[in-house]
Amino acid sequence: MAVGRITKALSGFYYVENEDGVFQCRGRGNFRKRKISPLVGDWVTFESSNHTDGYVLELADRKNELVRPPISNVEQAILVFSVTQPTFNPVLLDRFLVHVEANDITPIICLSKIDLLSEIEEEAIAVYSHIYQTIGYEVVQTSVYIEETLEKLKPYLQNKVSVFSGQSGVGKSSLLNALKPGLNIETNEISKSLGRGKHTTRHVELISLNEGGYVADTPGFSSLDFEGIEAEDLSHYFPEMISRINDCKFRGCLHVNEPSCAVKKAYDEGVIAAHRYEHYLQFIDEISSQKRRY
Structure with missing residues (x-):
């Protein structure tokens, strides 16, 4: 028997990699009965004669x-969001950040396509970048056409298992192609009528980088729900809020209508960015609506 990591799952096969190469494997016969579903990123014990x-x-x-x-054992998430084409979407970025924080994964915000910025857009993106950096997030601005921006991203990827994720059409696959020439991952143009990209990535796969480490190209999404996240826990996934929740008057404060709320006080004083608090309220309402439906 040997040990390795699943780097790709496709058509019922699991591709397991270790120091001896890549092995095409099937799941054990009783996995389905035991409700076991191997994922890309899993460390597994396997046997193979070839x-x-x-x-x-x-x-x-x-x-x-x-x-x-569907991926496991991720150390960090590179959240790729284009600054234009499609337009930068802060509410979707905050959704991704909540999910990443809830899974104890380190997020890196990657703002792509900076070569397409107009002067007005550049000012707006600078404001957003400053807000997220102040919260404590790493923010990297990239363009596949500007080599020095790619060099700034590479150190974050070294010796890490990273997932590239974000809205469709933001340039995840193009970035990976630029980071590792020869990959030739399929890319598509943005739909001018829909304002978003087509899903070019059909499966999850870990790709080894020349500098060490792995990255996963994943299907893009246009939305994420909050299944599994409780309203009372949501503020724990906003770093600028979690540092203040112990100062709220009431234990279990939702930071919505409660008196003597430290989070609302910080928002009123402009310490917490308006769009972040507004998104928090939106997510709280969405979580409550999901509970009512069930």
Whole structure:
């Protein structure tokens, strides 16, 4: 038996990599009965007499697990959001940040397509960049046509398992192609009628980088729900809020209508960015609506 990591799952096969290469494996026969579903990123025990006919026998415990994209043991998420074409979407970025924080994954905000910025857009993006950096997030601005911006991104990827994620059409696959020439991942133009990109990535796959580490190209999304996240826990996934919740008068404060709320006070004083607090309220309402439906 051997140990390796699943780097790709496709058409019922799991591609397991270790120091001896990549092995094409099927899942153990009783996995379905035991409700075990191997994921890309899983460390597994497997057996194989050659590189094309192996079986995954056991899964090691996972550090974390994402549902969309279906991947495990991720150390950091590179959240790729274009500054234009499609237009920068801060509410969707905050959705992604909540999900990443909830799964104990380090987020890196990557603002792509900066070569397309107009002067007015550049000023707006500078404001957003400053806000997220003040919160404590790393923000990297990139363009596949400006090599020095790619060089700024590379150190974040070294010796890490990173997932590239974000809205469709923001340039995730183009970035990966630029970071590792020869990949030739399919890319598509933005739909002018819809204002968003087509989903060019059909499956999740870990790609090894020349500098060390792995990155996962994943299908893009246009929305994310908050299934599994409770309203009373939401503020824990906003770093600028969690540092203040112990100063609220009431335990379990939702920071909406409660008196003597430290989070609302910080918002009123302009310490917490308006758009972040507004998105928080939007997410709270959405979580409450989901509970009512169930």
